[in-house]
């Protein structure tokens with residue numbers, strides 16, 4: 274039975290971006306009237322006293338379809354870089370991905386839970402598309418049951434390759450997290466959108482389909498628009514799963530319309546972000562010119578959305 278489902282909706286993103294745009298607009302005008310008329314709702318990130326994931330969190334990955342080794346290593350490095358690691362590139366002043374993840378550990382600590390240690394417990398490949406190339410939500414859930422018993426208490430991650438269509442993909446979301454078996458089995462699905470809707474699910478590495486347009490899309494940090502886009506959605510969903518695995522964890526707003534810790538900052542990557550503009554991010558001048566805001570293991574670069582700072586309830590970008 275599905276107990277909860279949290280999707281990254283385009284509508285939410287759009288509304289948040291619109292709000293950001295409106296608020297920066299009023300600041301630009303310097304009109305106190307507009308600022309005082311606009312009273313934002315008390316949008317605190319609130320803990321609803323339900324279970325959270327904590328401590329050792331094994332992730333079991335199902336690669337559904339055709340992923341190149343280079344694509345797998347981007348996503349594996351991303352997951353493994355969440356847990357603090359020794360960073361040999363001390364000359365690189367960029368923040369680490371584990372510093373970004375620290376907000377999640379802070380939220381767990383505030384709820385009296387143990388610090389996370391995320392690791393990959395298992396990887397399975399379904400190169401023959403055992404359920405075909407058009408999947409509905411119940412088929413995604415069926416795929417998640419193939420995990421090893423050891424991953425209970427952890428997260429099952431289903432990743433679909435660029436040639437797999439999934440119910441609602443591109444129409445209403447780029448991925449989601451959900452659960453079944455009461456409050457035991459949490460899972461995440463994220464798809465590679467590169468051929469289907471990169472403007473929606475791999476923005477800012479591709480021109481958006483609707484809304485304000487940037488002059489040019491950003492160069493993706495690992496040279497793979499689809500997979501660097503998956504990193505953004507996966508970042509949002511892993512943080513959402515750990516802090517709100519079954520719908521009674523941390524979120525803003527009412528149950529049913531809840532907005533989780535990273536989803537609240539969707540579209541915000543650096544300081545000064547507003548609708549259609551990521552904010553200021555770092556550029557890899559010695560490499561491929563890719564845009565990023567954190568580094569991971571072996572110095573790999575990632576662009577991740579801001580997280581909500583629980584003390585101020587505002588989005589706090591890493592750079």
Ligand SMILES: *[C@@H]1O[C@H](CO)[C@@H](O)[C@H](O)[C@H]1NC(C)=O
Nearest residue numbers: 404405407408409410411412
């Ligand atoms: C999902 O697809 C499968 C296979 O096509 C079908 O048997 C099943 O009824 C579908 N489920 C839903 C909820 O649409």
